[in-house]
Amino acid sequence: MSKINQALSELARQANSTKQTLQPAAIPAVRSRPVLPWLIGGFALSMAVGSWSLSYQSPVIQASVETPLTEPLVLPSVADKVSPTNRTTTQSGRIYSLQSEPKLALSQPQMAVESATPMLIAANTNTSSQQTTTAVSTPALKASVIAEPTSPKTTQSPTQLAAKETKPSASLSPQPGSVHIEQVVLTPQQLAHTAQQRAQKALDSNNLSEAIDQYEEALRYVPGDEKVRQSLSALYYGKGEIRKSADLLQQGIERNVNSQGLRIALAKLLIKESQQQAALTPLLYLPDGASEQYLSLRAALAQKTNQDEIAKQSYQKLVQLAPSNGRWWMGLGIQQERALQIDSAAQSYTNALQKMGLSSQSQQFIRQRLALLKQLEGQPSAN
Secondary structure, X not given: OHHHHHHXXXXXXXXXXXXXXOOOOOOOOOOOOOOHHHHHHHHHHHHHHHHHHHHHHHHHHHHHHOOOOOOOOOOOOHHHOOOOOOOOOOOOOEEEEEOOOOOOOOOOHHHHHHHOOEEEEOOOOOOOOOOOEEEEEOOOOEEEEEEEOOOOOOOOOHHHHHHHHHOOOOOOOOOOOOOOOOOOOOOHHHHHHHHHHHHHHHHHOOXXXXXXXXXXXXXXXXXXXXXXXXXXXXXXXXXXXXXXXXXXXXXXXXXXXXXXXXXXXXXXXXXXXXXXXXXHHHHOOOOOOOOHHHHHHHHHHXXXXXXXXXXXXXXXXXXXXXXXEHHHHHHHHHHHHHOOOHHHHHHHHHHHHHOEOOOHHHHHHHHHHHHHHHHHHHOOOOO
């Protein structure tokens, strides 16, 4: 047991001595290489390979599509290559070689003329000329060849033929489903009518300012339209701008002196403002063919303002215009009585009783005046 213990103790001492002598190993650090140069180099290499592949393919495409024919092609005689059993024919004429895109079959000569630049190819033969179409193939280009018959009188160049074929047609029918835009010029009357419709919509919406603006626009289009002018004047009057309303009517009268409607409208506006004397002013002018409304308003205002001559003149025209109306005869009798024309006044009163249109009060007034006139006839010296 003691030997075993000694051996274990020896092993323990050796283990402790080994642990004490252990030292860390010196390992050199591994140097890392940068990644950015590798990325740049790889990208540049890929770009170089791509450019090389494109440059390798572009000469073939350009040679087959874009390279024009620079040298004339001489067609060999057809008689040298035909079979002995076939009938030989010879051809002559001016032959044009047209450049076209590869693998593109042109079915018509016009398409070949429009899509390429013609070139002249000389072909010498010994027989009569015919119009033919021959296909010429080269290692880098396949083009359609068109033979044009030689004409001594009318010879057109290839550029003239191309221009003739590419000239647009004069009449082109509209295709279905297309949109046709046409500019329409409206007349001033149509524009004014549109503005009046907008003004009416504004009035329906109780927008007085917008309605006035639209009527002003309509009046600019048709300044001689009396209906538009009166409507605008009425809107200004309703807005409280009486002076502007009267000025509009006055401007219309200046444009058309014989306008009875504007004169009546201005007179009624002044009557509403209790200006009787001023209301008679636009009615002093007596136009030809004055209406019954114009004359009746003129006579009533003149009678109220003691303008007897104007009133008498108006009633005389009224009884001529409407002889069956008793009111005009009564008014004429009153004016004749004021002028001390007793007999004429009595006759006018009598005619008024025989006509229609009088109320019971008017009839009673006429009877009283007739009785008074009879008393005046019995007194010649009476005033």
